[in-house]
Amino acid sequence: MATRTSTRSTKAVKFVDSAESDEDEDLDKSSVLPINSVSKKPRGRPPKSRRSQPNDDEEWDGGNEQIDEEDDEIHEDHKIDIERDVTKTMHMNRSTDSVYDFGETSRKWTKSTPQRNNIVSKASVSDSGKTMEKLMCSYCNYTTTKKYLLQRHLKSHSTERPHKCAYCDRSFKTTIQLTNHVNTHLGVKPFQCKFCAFSFTTSGELIRHVRYKHTLEKPHRCEECGYATVELSKLRRHIRTHTGEKPYACPHCSYCSPDTFKLKRHLRVHTGERPYQCTICNFRFTQSNSLKAHMLTHQAEKPSFPCSYCPSVMARKSDLRYHVSKQHSRQSEPLPCNKCDEDFPDKYTLRMHGKTHKGQTIHSCTNCEFSANTSQQLEDHMNKHRGTRPFQCSECGLMFAARADLRAHITRTHKNASAAIVTNPPTIGNRRPQRRAASLQHRYIGMSSGPEDEEQQHEEEDGYHCSICQRQFTSARLLDRHTFAVHEQKHDVYDERDYQTNEINEDDVHDYADDELEEKINHKIINKNENIVEGMEEDDYDEEEEDLAPHVEDIAEGDEDMEQIPTIKSVSSANKKQIGIIRKSDDQESFSDKRKFNINRTTFIPNEDEKPDLDVFGFDG
DNA sequence: AACACGTTCGCCCTCTGCTGGAAACCT
């Protein structure tokens, strides 16, 4: 029996029985997901009635076929005669396996047991003193005083679908349902949003749209953290983040997902499916955002996250955070210089100091302040300025600017192969000719099920594991970064400028980030960011969070939308976080209407229409 | 019957942030 340990889902709660089994072969076939076919189903509710599932959103419908088939068979045998149900007291001695006997497993019925065997006509006295009949459904606990309502209600227990679609083979219980359905065939969308150009097939869709996009009314609120949402299903999904409930188990590994979307996405690591392809280099990705991030590597203008303490510029927020923690956080022990007896509080200042000890070097670069001990080193360095990569790996074709790097590549990547250094005539402009994406492709050749499959690494005894969350890592460096990223949000950052002996004139403080701005930034974008920041309360500034918003946004050249007042949608996520749109579990207020309005003030032009009014959905009788 | 509207199931998308590992850089 394979003992599978998951490094990622330690708190996974499995609700799928089959997932408890260690033998994949023994999995209940009805709950096994088809590995290669994540079938595309028609949207909307399926034609057949089905049992309730434990969750309401992102339902995984694999494995329900059986149930549905059973239902159908039984339905054939037990058609309800609605007319008789209503007009007479009915005595149907239905067997316990009747299709109507779905109460016990269905959420809907768990609270009270419906009256089964008859339609009860209770005498009750109405306000007017007139005796009214209280009619009860014999299949559920529905009651009404109106006969026609009960009659209509009984349709919900029936399988009769007299209204057939002329365009497909579906049929419906009511004409309204049919009409709506036919409209989907015809593209008729009678419900037009009065705030925008969208229109919808049903009124419900319009109402929901208006709440999402225009009134921002969110009727469903999490009592635990204040998160609010338009749809109940979204609240239910959200609550799983508190409970840790993960009902959807991967049949191929120990991963468990809280919803079907993540499971479906996860399954790609087993199927090897890569639906997102780069149009420039043809490399494929499993997730859309991986492609999006990749496209930046083809782009000349990349988002930049400049460090506020030194001239370094990172391409990613998390890298900047790591950089700051590594380079600028005060060490527990001062770092001594090994050439003199000075010591320094952080790595960066030590390194800068180290440069002052540099002796005379003969070979210095004319383009920058680099200097080398040998002419060959300088020659390799110059390749960087020229953009040439003369050193090619004979094994995989990867090209390098410096022979040392190729050598390192060979020892790292082709340990056992007989790779050799090939020196190519210098080629110009070959910036990172086949890094990453292209060069990674060979890793998957012949691996039917992708990289993750072989894993379940026999956790080396000498692995590095986090003392806080127990997670294992393959190197000290990765553990280090993990600790910074996950467990140490705050650092004691050493800012050299704070310790200069001379009095510092505010204006003299050099903000490296500003250099970046001056050089690269489109003023429109800056203004946009500034606007948002202006909307913040003083207190909202988190010192540690410094400047984590990218200074160059990933916006196509000549984007016409730039002149517009940014909408919530166009606020970068980093900024959203700063102004509190994104959930903060410790800040209930961020969801209050007051707060919401603050957001509107800085990102939206508030107007009267913001307030939900009675006619907001535009139904005019 | 038509309307209004809440509910439910389902699909897909984006944004975010951490991780693994290789290239690039530095000493």
Add this chain to the structure above:
DNA sequence: AAGGTTTCCAGCAGAGGGCGAACGTGTT
């Protein structure tokens, strides 16, 4: 030249937004 460190990038999971469609029920 070699080895260590930093940066870069793909991989991938968490969380939430938005919509399509059907169903059910009270009201008109």
